[in-house]
Amino acid sequence: MKNPTYFFSSFRGTLLTHCLTTTMNKNWTDNYHQQANGNTHPDKDYETFQELTAYDCPVNIEKAWKKVDAKLKPASVWPKVFRIAAMLVLAIGLAWVTYENVYNSANELEIVASKDGEILTLPDQSTITLAANAKVSYPETFDETRAIFLTGEAFFAVTKSDKPFIVTTKQGKIEVLGTQFNVKSGKTLDVMVSSGKVSVSSGESQTELIAGERALANGNEVRKFYTYNPNALAWRTGHFKFSNEHLKQALPQLERYYKVKFTSSKSILNCKVTAKFENASFDEVLTTLQSILQVKAKKKGDLIKLSGRGCN
Structure with missing residues (x-):
């Protein structure tokens, strides 16, 4: 009988080889029995066989090969190239937007x-x-x-x-x-x-x-x-034209151009005024209003106070 260690190693190699190629079957077992007939201790060898086959399992060769093949194939460089290209495009785009914003801000x-x-x-x-x-x-x-x-x-x-x-x-x-x-x-x-x-x-x-x-x-x-306001541009031109217009509507326009503030009673604001001013001084405007409305004006700085009977 051969050295048990040698037989075990040889037997294990044979078993592993068959596990990688096909599931152990009856023909392989019969072949083992024929080899064991010349052995003085076939029962002991067969026990070793049984111990090994107790941990044996069928191998899915196609699935295993796919795993090995995937690891052996060199990884494609294109996905990496595409990622780098995308990053470069994004970086260039951000740089351009930043430049445009800075340039436009600097030149506006x-x-x-x-x-x-x-x-x-x-x-x-x-x-x-x-x-x-x-x-x-x-x-x-x-x-x-x-x-x-x-x-x-x-x-x-x-x-x-x-x-x-x-x-x-x-x-x-x-x-x-x-x-x-x-x-x-x-x-x-x-x-x-x-x-x-x-x-x-x-x-x-x-x-x-x-x-x-x-x-x-x-x-x-x-x-x-379609109605034109003749005083719409008076804030710029100084040309005013009031035609039977309530004082409460006329005064704000005069205030804006001459940069003053009028105060008066509600009855005075109800009065109507018809007048035309073209680049007149504020004193000229104030004198005209007092004459038309029969009111008195008291000036203190930019504040003008109108007093009088007013209108119903």
Whole structure:
């Protein structure tokens, strides 16, 4: 009989080889019996066989090979290349956006008018007259469009050009080619055209205005008016025309231009005034009002107090 250790090792190698190729079967067992017939201790050898086969299990060769094959195959480099390319595109995009924001911010002008207002000349020689505390921003140079952003009130005198002139506010947008118009941006957008033609849009609503027309926009819609307010531009021109107008409506317009504050009784505010002022001094305006309304005026600094019988 061969050395037991040698037989065991040989037997284990044979068993493992068969486990990797096929499940142990009856033919292999019969072959073992034939080999064991020449052994002086077949029963002991068979016991060894039984011990080994007690831990044996069928092997799924196809599944096992797939696992080995997957580990042996070299990993594709394309997924990694795609990831790197995507990261580069993202980095370049972020860099461009950052550059655009920094460049545009550095080349955009923002002006806030003082309480006395401000007159600006734009790169295309158009002019903006800003009312007190109005704010406007625009680029140092115009490209395809002449884009302006406005908060507050301003009067625009736009030079003619093939480039659209666009004024944007929180409530809407005005687009022109060459004209004169007034824009007041507050809770609503108030646009009045002096000459030329403009387009006013707000939300999905849009309308066109010509000289003497006016539009109000609230962020969702635009309403068009055909009545012209002769004093709409008085804050800029100093030209006032009151025709049988209640004093309570006339005084705020005078206050704004002359930067004063009137106080009076309700009865005086009910009085109506018909008068015309063109670049008149405030003293001239005050004298005219006292004469028309038969009231007395007491001036203390910027405060004007009117007293008298008033009107019913």
